[in-house]
Amino acid sequence: MIFLLALFSFCFAESFSLTICSFNIRNFGEAKIAKADVVAVVVKIVSRCDVALLMEIKDNKDKAVHLLMQQLNSQPEMKDDFSLIISERLGRNSYKEQYAFIYRKHRVSVKDAYQYPDAHPGDVDAFSREPFVVWFKSPHTEVKEFIIVPQHTTPEAAVREIDKLYDVYLDVRQKWKSENFIFMGDFNAGCSYVPKKHWKNIRLRTDPEFVWLIGDGSDTTVKGSTKCAYDRIVVHGQKIQQSVVPGSATVFNFMEEFGLNETQALEVSDHFPVEIQLKKSKGFMDKVKSFFRKIKGKRSSE
Numbered sequence: 001m002i003f004l005l006a007l008f009s010f011c012f013a014e015s016f017s018l019t020i021c022s023f024n025i026r027n028f029g030e031a032k033i034a035k036a037d038v039v040a041v042v043v044k045i046v047s048r049c050d051v052a053l054l055m056e057i058k059d060n061k062d063k064a065v066h067l068l069m070q071q072l073n074s075q076p077e078m079k080d081d082f083s084l085i086i087s088e089r090l091g092r093n094s095y096k097e098q099y100a101f102i103y104r105k106h107r108v109s110v111k112d113a114y115q116y117p118d119a120h121p122g123d124v125d126a127f128s129r130e131p132f133v134v135w136f137k138s139p140h141t142e143v144k145e146f147i148i149v150p151q152h153t154t155p156e157a158a159v160r161e162i163d164k165l166y167d168v169y170l171d172v173r174q175k176w177k178s179e180n181f182i183f184m185g186d187f188n189a190g191c192s193y194v195p196k197k198h199w200k201n202i203r204l205r206t207d208p209e210f211v212w213l214i215g216d217g218s219d220t221t222v223k224g225s226t227k228c229a230y231d232r233i234v235v236h237g238q239k240i241q242q243s244v245v246p247g248s249a250t251v252f253n254f255m256e257e258f259g260l261n262e263t264q265a266l267e268v269s270d271h272f273p274v275e276i277q278l279k280k281s282k283g284f285m286d287k288v289k290s291f292f293r294k295i296k297g298k299r300s301s302e
């Protein structure tokens with residue numbers, strides 16, 4: 001009996017809450033993937049996440065992300081668990097970036113993906129890097145599906161581009177008939193790029209249905225000399241709002257966590273990731289609880 005209990009507590013001890021991260025991985029391409037010490041840190045950062053959005057992938061040979069995937073999937077404890085969905089190379093001129101989502105396929109799957117066409121009537125080409133929107137199925141969490149809208153704004157156009165995410169919301173909601181949205185990315189939503197007086201021009205901010213989980217006072221920059229809340233996570237939809245683990249929205253200071261100095265950390269990125277956790281399924285926990293209740297009942301009757 002004790003053995004059974006131990007076995008079950010072992011099996012169910014693993015948390016199924018889902019960690020969702022957003023990381024501007026600064027200029028990720030050939031040069032960066034060639035640095036083993038940097039890649040080792042990136043692997044550790046991404047491995048903490050069940051869904052990781054990576055931005056600022058700049059790689060015209062389309063190799064770096066695949067090499068990163070190989071490293072992620074060769075970790076014995078997470079063998080072949082990571083999948084990738086990646087956008088086209090996006091940008092108005094020869095400067096291009098890609099959005100990538102790396103996700104643990106035992107936890108989530110991709111239901112659909114949609115490259116926002118950025119052709120809103122009267123406002124064509126609002127974004128430098130139009131969102132590559134991904135709809136995830138998440139059977140192990142309380143909320144069973146959610147849509148992630150990624151965005152890396154152009155700093156000088158940050159106010160305008162964050163505001164335009166509202167149009168993306170209207171478009172995607174219409175298309176997929178779903179209300180559970182996570183907007184996230186390097187919005188450049190701080191310091192000189194979004195002055196306080198401009199928040200009123202940002203619908204994603206003024207509409208109270210959108211909840212900003214990473215506050216204006218956060219610091220998502222690695223440099224000790226700057227303090228800006230550039231990277232953000234915003235959720236929309238009652239179900240997903242209720243599914244966020246209270247207090248889980250944080251900036252992941254990998255410099256401190258991994259004991260790096262500033263020079264070493266800046267080799268990885270000038271941004272820290274931001275993250276939230278979604279609550280595990282109620283149904284699942286209820287089953288576990290009732291199982292233990294049964295065992296307890298049996299034991300006391302023995």
Ligand SMILES: *[C@@H]1O[C@H](CO)[C@@H](O)[C@H](O)[C@H]1NC(C)=O
Pocket residue numbers: 261262263264
């Ligand atoms: C950071 O750490 C590296 C490796 O230990 C070292 O070579 C470098 O001098 C350190 N830099 C600073 C600014 O402390």
